[in-house]
């Protein structure tokens with residue numbers, strides 16, 4: 491268990507921010523995520539983006555930023571309900587030619603409830619019908635007044651198509667993150683959040699995680715909710731095998747006995763026995779809870 495008084499902050503380091511992009515369908519969330527990642531893939535190796543991935547880390551001016559895709563708002567809510575605080579900064583994407591839509595309203599309330607700093611990315615500014623002022627006034631009406639109108643929300647015009655404004659957006663994220671003074675301990679036992687998971691044929695349960703604290707290494711004994719195991723292999727966000735993942739880094743982990751739910755917290759343990767004991771106790775507890783529910 492984790493107790494406040496056990497926290498030793500002498501090894502704390504600044505960690506990269508974890509950013510979520512949310513918005514109304516078709517406003518360009520996926521395009522924006524792909525465009526931001528493009529620079530990294532291009533810098534890495536030929537082939538470009540072959541598939542959309544759920545999370546990745548990019549570098550801007552020598553500083554890292556991790557982006558995480560929320561597969562759906564329901565999943566994001568579920569993660570929040572479980573207390574998973576994986577996001578540090580929320581970006582609300584709004585198409586400049588379409589403005590605030592019902593799902594944008596939903597996203598605004600999620601974003602406000604998260605307590606995270608919010609940046610509005612006004613997308614599709616390359617379009618003839620783009621109207622940034624319309625978006626600003628719609629948002630101002632919803633208590634999200636732009637900085638240049640005397641409020642405290644940054645609005646950045648971007649185009650996921652041309653790449654315009656993306657540097658501005660990344661720089662703004664880094665500014666927000668500096669204010670947050672995000673810190674964690676790379677020497678601590680790993681603690682990570684599962685952002686996606688699946689059962690892969692021939693490989694078993696695969697959990698995509700973001701490291702919140704510590705360093706996760708191949709060979710670590712881990713517990714994740716009611717499942718446990720030993721980290722057999724890790725692939726990074728470029729699909730390359732790596733030995734470890736550091737603060738705010740993301741990758742896929744093999745070795746769990748079962749598929750954990752999105753939002754589950756993965757924690758490294760001292761021994762395989764400890765990992766198994768914790769997972770088994772939790773599973774028993776879950777069963778007892780189910781049983782008492784069904785007999786009520």
Ligand code: GDP
Pocket residue numbers: 513514515516517518519520521522613614615616617648649650651652
């Ligand atoms: P999502 O549903 O929010 O993930 O939206 P998508 O990324 O799938 O984008 C929806 C549509 O808008 C696609 O046809 C994109 O090509 C288009 N689109 C996205 N961003 C831009 C942009 O900046 N400019 C233009 N002109 N089209 C865009």
